[in-house]
Amino acid sequence: MARRPRLNLPDIPQHVVQRGNNRQVCFFMEQDYTVYLDKLKEYSRQYKVAVHAYVLMTNHVHLLMTPETASGISQLMQSLGRYYVRYVNSTHGRSGTLWEGRYNRHWWIVNIIFCWSVGILNLIPCVLG
Template sequence: MARQPRLNLPDVPQHVIQRGNNREVCFFEEQDYKVYLSKLEEYSQKLKVSVHAYVLMTNHVHLLMTPKTSDGVSRLMQSLGRYYVRYINHKYERTGTLWEGRYKSTLIDSEQYLLTVSRYIELNPVRAEMVAQPGEYPWSSFRRNGLGVAISLITPHEVYERLAKTDKTRQKRYLALFEKTLSEYTLEEIRQSVNRAWVLGSSKFKQQIEKKTGRQAEPRQRGGDRKSESFKRKNQML
């Protein structure tokens, strides 16, 4: 199935994934992670994109961000990607691309899915069996969102802030969310939405996005599906 064009709307969170070319390593040593995060913060401030969650894996990155403008995320990813490729190629005396084509992204229904996607992102190192607990991984926003470590890059989303009135209680309640395992259905739902650029949210949210953009927010049922309207109409005529 052909990949859908990206959806970009101001003030709507996006889950973004960018992978190394052929799934190869894109972070080689500690300084590389630090450079990427430093430039991510610089461009996020310059382009008015709030970063709520992130994880830098060895061969890909996950970001949860909300732009103030419709092209904020795309401009950030373009600027960040180009800078980091130049940095890596110069440092390691290599040539060619580092990233696997275009980054992937999807719009997120903040009320329904923002905290779920944040957990999904921060649990990546645990699922990859790199660490036993998310707080053990140094290149993740979990240290800020769950443990209260100061990370200037992170701007808490209002959904996160509504967890409690104080930072300590907020972090405690956020940590409590990690006590429940993300179901296989939820994991697949998140993966499919970002890989295929389908909107991740409630039916109402998807309808709102379709109205604003004029583009499908989710795959339509096939004509032969017994639940589809076209199938019903066809069989009523027989």
Template sequence: MPRLPRLNMPGVAQHVVQRGNNRQATFFGDEDYVLYLDKLKEYGKKYQVAIHAYVLMTNHVHLLVTPSTNDGVSKLMQSLGRYYVRYVNQTYNRTGTLWEGRFKSTLVDSEHYFLLVSRYIELNPVAADMVNHPVEYPWSSYHGNAEDKKIALLTPHASYLELGTSQKKRKAAYRELFKHHIPDYTIKEIQDATSKAWVLGNDRFKAQIEKQTGRRASPLPRGGDRKSKGYRENKVL
């Protein structure tokens, strides 16, 4: 099956995932995480991409971002990836590729999925049995979105701002969300949409994206599109 083109739309949030080659480690010490976040901030500003949530795992990265231009996310990830690979190769006297290839991404229906994806990202260390609660993991946006740490690279999304009329109330409401389990089917929905370049959203949002981009936002039902003329003509009776 040919690889689907990425969907990029200014003003629409994206969930971005980049993994280490063969799922090998991409971060080796605290200084690596610090440098990556510093460059994420730099290139996010340069290419007008707002960063809302992130987690840096040992061998992969999750980001929740909103670009202001069609190619902002691609330019951000390309520049960040190239810089970080050079840094790692020089620092650890290694050669060759570090990342798995092109990053994965999906458009996110902010009204229905933004806060779910944000929680999913920050819960990654818990899902990996690295910590019992996201507050225990130092390399995620949880400390800025839910706690008192000031993280300069973060830009609050409208969905986050709607949680309360003050920063204190928003953080408290956001922490409260983590008391509720994300259903397994929702986690799978997020993972499938991101890995397969489908759109993460309700039917109305998907239809809107299809109309604007001319590309399908979700896979065809198994057995083909039963509404299509081609399916009816080729159906074996």
């Protein structure tokens, strides 16, 4: 069965969550976080997506982003996911999928919620340890 197309709207903040497959670890060492962030920065520029906040946990990622184009976040996440999975598999001698399906995203239209979500994202590592 084909995937349903995503509703893509430019200039609307979105909270994107991507989890490790079966909630397993997707960042194995410090260098992995650096590689992920470097590529996030590169692809955010390439696809014109503003990254406002991020939280990288050992088994999942939270990103608060606003795309300039309708396809920006989809292109960014596809490129980032493909690159990072190849990097992890070759660096850590593993194979197969790393992520649990497609990323999830939530629309954040009201500025108050946008500001509140940045605060919540900053608290996630504290709450989860």
